[in-house]
Amino acid sequence: MTPSAAHNAIDAVWRIESARLIAGLARMLRDVGLAEEFAQDALVAALEQWPQSGIPRNPGAWLMTIAKRRAIDSLRRTERLARKHEQLGRELETAIADSDLAALADGAIEDDLLRLIFVACHPLLSREARVALTLRLLGGLTTAEIARAFLVAEPNVAQRIVRAKRTLSEAHVPFEVPGGDELAARLSSVLEVIYLIFTEGYAATAGDDWMRPELCEDALRLGRILAELVPDEPEVHGLVALMEIQASRIRTRVDANGHPILLLDQHRARWDQLLIRRGLASLARAEELGTSLGPYGLQAAIAACHARARTPGETDWQRIAALYAALADRAPSPVVELNRAVAVAMAAGPAAGLAIADPLTRLPALANYHRLPSVRGDLLAKLQRFDEARAEFERAAALTRNAWERKLLLGRAAHCAAIEHPFEPEHLS
């Protein structure tokens, strides 16, 4: 094996084993930051030894043995050798003697993994820190990979992670799955982090790269892992369903020039049927588990309506409108209401949609949101109120930050003007 081939192979093992390794160590050390450091030590040892010795038969157990040994050595050597540390060292030794390496294979490590997810997504941390820590500890991404994915400088990510680990350590955040009333809120933080990673990949918030599908794959992987760890939580399956179905359209969402292609204009034959099938299965799972769907489940159900329609004309807009109404009920937001307006317009005509969209113009939250005038412009144009439609498209064009979208909106404004005033000289050419 060449050194670089060996390096790539070790990277692959790391991707598979690191989360379980860190989780197991964190249970013993009761500190996520320390756990990660010793896991890294074990990785360094693997990089030194495996290119010569080859990858061991059970690389996960090998890494765990090394990491534990390093942990004991280091804790013993530490100058601030408080009694507490000595005690910890002894405990660790017992742990090795008892050889809970076997635990790597059984359920115990799954519990540790779940604890690790909850700690990484702890509400003490900022959203950015939760995202970075989750990708690093659970996703097995390097700091450099995270920096590249989020278009930030590597030292910033490194600092963010160091600070997050310190915050957790200083606050003595217990390494546990929250219980009782706390569980629902904490789980929703976990789901939010995973979906943030997904949406960051799906519609990049900055830069030219409209989509970074690798982040979508990372988020999907995390979601699928979580669905196995807490199989009875309907919203987890709802989130996985939503991500699988949205990911099924990745190939068709941009044209060769990187310009977005809207859902109804996408080439449906190229939607990924494997992901759609998986998404529909997860949605069915969420529906079986809960009496009613939560916000992610409802969004997944909406996405499923599109996925099931072989042509845009077959879309069940009535059902989509009903699902948006349920979503507005569960998680009220002006953006959801605007989407409901679009669905109602498709189901019951532009006037019915406009009746829902119009009151939204009074909401300060949407004052600078380009999609509101864009939707209203579309509905007004369909009602042949071209003058008003043109004004709305122009407003939307002024608000959007996306140059391509602005061009499209101004095009529609010009089109409305041309219909309304067909004989003005500039349109004769």
Next chain:
Amino acid sequence: MRFMLLVKATQKSEAGILPEPSAFEAMRTFNESMVKAGVMLDADGLASSSKGARVSFAGGKPTVTDGPFTETTELVAGYWIISVKSKEEAIEWASRAPFDDDAVVEVRKFFEADDFPADAFAPGVHEQLFGPEWEAREKAMHEESQRRA
């Protein structure tokens, strides 16, 4: 990126001999480990080639040969589809499959948008793949078969 791990047939699988219960159990554990790791997208197994057939196109004309076929390592007995970060990760998963000594697993990558020239998915490509040209070829093939019948 997405890989297919193709499990090649063995003399046993071709003879229709089912694995021992312990081997089944090991396979179940292995499958579960890939599901738990969030990488497994799909998997299935295929019956022996005696239940299938081969359609070859020597001279551009489909010729059917019924199974079974002899070259077992050229036959596929099952597959996994996994979503991983690298070829090495796909290989690492394949290496963990609980097989004995005559098994072969082929690791193959799916095409991705990046594997095509930049303009492959330009507007209009659908027409190239599924549009008039394709329809014309379909029509020609249809006419040809009518003429022969």
